[in-house]
Ligand SMILES: NC(=O)c1ccc[n+]([C@@H]2O[C@H](COP(=O)([O-])OP(=O)(O)OC[C@H]3O[C@@H](n4cnc5c(N)ncnc54)[C@H](O)[C@@H]3O)[C@@H](O)[C@H]2O)c1
Ligand SMILES: O=C(O)C[C@H](O)C(=O)O
């Protein structure tokens with residue numbers, strides 16, 4: 001959107017107050033009349049810069065920083081200073097900078113949160129301060145049109161586990177992606193950390209730790225704390241989207257099920273990952289010219305992501321191929337820490353509730369168990385791959401290197417074009433380096449990862465682009481679409497509509513040797529399409545809160561998109577603060 005199309009903004013801030021508010025600050029780009037009106041003439045150097053000049057300067061400063069984490073801290077400071085410049089710089093260099101502000105570098109920033117700490121951001125709700133929760137909540141939200149809350153209790157941050165108060169980093173990074181890729185106005189979102197303590201010994205023993213230095217609260221007290229927060233969101237912002245990120249596996253699905261009907265809630269690790277993986281698989285089976293229900297899926301790591309992916313694939317199979325849910329369940333073999341999830345493990349209490357639909361029968365495994373010594377009843381990944389001959393292998397285990405050469409070769413021996421998705425983040429936790437999987441299968445494997453990886457080489461010498469199957473390729477569109485339609489729920493049908501739209505944009509549909517998903521550089525355009533599909537579905541299903549028709553979705557979506565451009569300001573005591 002060009003600057004001229006935007007009306008002037010009436011702003012009620014002056015002097016240092018406007019220069020220190022990142023939402024309004026323009027730095028050297030304040031015009032001469034603005035400088036006069038806002039009392040800035042003596043507070044700024046003479047030269048008035050354009051946004052492009054500011055971007056060039058910021059880029060040069062960024063380039064001078066050698067490591068990704070130092071670039072990350074620079075960008076964090078820039079975000080604290082000037083939102084338009086920050087987002088415009090990121091937008092111009094999307095492919096290079098998303099890995100710096102998001103996965104994988106943000107994992108390092110979160111792990112070192114208390115040591116890198118400079119300035120707070122977002123809303124910190126801490127267990128021992130819950131008596132003032134409503135007051136603290138209103139302090140930051142009153143009078144604001146908040147449409148999106150991104151919250152985390154930080155028990156399972158990416159694959160790096162419990163990070164206590166540092167979890168604000170993932171809430172904030174996911175919010176930035178909503179703006180950068182989804183077009184969400186950043187003043188309408190709020191990152192929240194739910195600090196219920198930490199079981200991370202390193203943090204508990206760190207004298208610089210800035211969170212609540214106690215063990216995690218669990219059980220009834222935990223549930224009540226979370227509920228108090230959710231009820232505040234519902235009471236004051238009934239039409240907002242509440243995004244849950246990186247909760248522990250014992251809470252993620254439970255909380256989603258508890259609040260799903262009552263409010264528009266979304267668990268990214270379960271639903272976002274399920275949706276992007278479904279799109280990736282749809283694209284891969286387009287290459288292998290087969291149906292979803294013809295696949296045999298091995299899912300390694302049956303936590304939030306593993307179960308979310310499994311259910312999403314299962315539900316899609318029922319819808320698209322018309323088979324029963326029961327039959328669809330038999331297409332999956334799930335493994336977790338104790339090996340293949342099967343009846344005997346359940347008997348020992350080692351299977352979580354949500355996984356029981358996918359238990360394999362012990363009798364199927366008698367031959368494999370016979371090859372083990374008397375006490376060994378562990379059925380591992382290689383056992384499963386050799387016997388099942390899966391067509392799809394998905395990793396979300398946090399177990400680096402789990403897809404060994406033997407496992408990958410066994411996969412390739414069982415089918416022509418094995419689909420292998422090692423999705424664990426950050427990069428160092430990937431189940432197999434895609435370059436190795438490509439080499440070991442002589443270029444036959446169809447690959448995608450959770451973090452960005454360089455291309456692999458096909459036997460022909462051509463590059464094979466490794467698609468990034470990260471939920472960030474879809475959740476901004478899912479969220480934007482649901483907010484656009486003011487949907488009361490984020491329904492399964494809306495999510496499937498988004499995944500189908502994403503799959504339809506896959507480069508592999510045109511060229512089977514191309515990437516399974518669109519490039520991250522195109523994520524904004526792709527997510528716009530996802531958002532349109534999601535909003536159309538909400539309207540069609542009668543769960544949208546808007547009065548207008550399906551045909552108007554695209555136009556409305558364009559109007560709602562926030563762009564990082566400077567608007568002209570006029571000083572007005574009644575204007576925005
Ligand atoms: N690509 C994406 O978009 C995406 C999305 C969500 C999660 N992830 C990644 O997936 C991983 C898991 O995330 P999550 O949210 O599901 O976490 P989680 O804690 O809910 O689940 C991890 C599961 O893996 C199991 N596990 C651990 N070690 C294992 C082993 N050696 N063998 C088999 N299973 C093992 C755990 O018991 C647990 O059930 C993380 O690395 C995360 O970054 C990627
Ligand atoms: O944060 C990401 O990069 C994806 C996902 O939500 C994860 O937990 O790994």
Ligand SMILES: [Mn+2]
Nearest residue numbers: 158245246269
């Ligand atoms: Mn996550």
